[in-house]
Amino acid sequence: MADIDIANEKEVLQYALDSGIITVESIKDVVADMKKKEILAQHSQKIWQGLDGNWHTHIIMEDGKRVVRHRKTREELEDYLVDYYKKLEESVYIKDVFWKWMNEKLDYGEIKKQSYDKYCAEFKRFFPRDNFICIKKMKNITEEDLERFIKTTIRDMELTRKAYSGLVTLLNGIFKYGKKMGCTTISISTFIKDLYLPKNIFKKNFKDRKKEVFMEDEIPVIIGYLKGNPDIWNLALLLQFETGARIGEISTLKKEDIKKHSILIRRTEVKVKVDDKWKMTVSELPKTDAGYREIILPPSAEWTISKILTLNPDGEFLFMDKGKRIRENTYNKRLNRICDKLNLPHRTTHKIRKTYGTTLLDSDVNDSFVAEQMGHTDVSTTRKLYYYSNKSYKTKVSQISEAIDF
Structure with a gap:
């Protein structure tokens, strides 16, 4: 066969068509099959054949609930799914992508139930149904829409930088998942990176530093x-002063967690939604990976633990009242009452944890050891968020007098 000089792909295709090697119909069939496979790849739910011989799967509804769909053959079920997702693409809104993204992460075990509940609550807060971005089809949302949404949300909700980071987490997840579904072409990571937000757009929370920790004379x-x-x-509050553990970790301690010179942190209290009601329960994992740790105890804690075991020798948890584990929110109420009695400013139990971190850093404890005790990945977290000078006015005057002596 003589060689054929073919310059480009278009000429190859035209030659194949003219020669009858392929037909327009066969090309359409291939494209349709590829499109079908691409659409079905979106479907993350399992497809199975039941005992009745029918084929079944789940689809995610607008409210995040899963419902079963079934057909006599797998081909019929797949055809239904293709039609379903085609129609969905034309009428997908932000809420649809959010629920699909969230439920998939939960199904795959990428997030825990408490994180799922937190994201759902934040979505309802940041994306009210009547917001212009929520009533616009996702495929029609532009970068200008996103910028207007972000800036008006920061302004109207008076967001701090920390609160804004929660909004960004949702936007990143929704638009990345939406892009995978073919519902948007916006590259959200690039958009967020390039978006200019002046510092004065965020609400400032000016903290009274004296209330962030217990002062040295207190x-x-x-x-x-x-x-x-x-x-x-x-x-329990005394043990928190001696260990710096989170109060949710303190409230879930068991006798088995107590060692000779240390306590093991293996769990924490979490809030989850059950039947539309919030419930406090025990998670068998700490708050973070770094939270899984062994805290070295000071000698004074020996007396504290012996007193605890005397009061509650046989309980499942160290801190129980009338046979039930004491929940972490009751400790804040107790601490407020104590502060009132001692004529001290009200502080939460988290300020005890900050006091512990501050004390370690002021005592020149090794940085990596401080991070271990606090359950932080590195000491920069402790220094940035947990360190506050708790020196008395008299001490500060003395320190300045010694330092500045011209």
């Missing part, structure tokens, strides 16, 4: 009160 006062009134709640 610590012996409150420690003395806790030791002098050693009931089960006060001992």
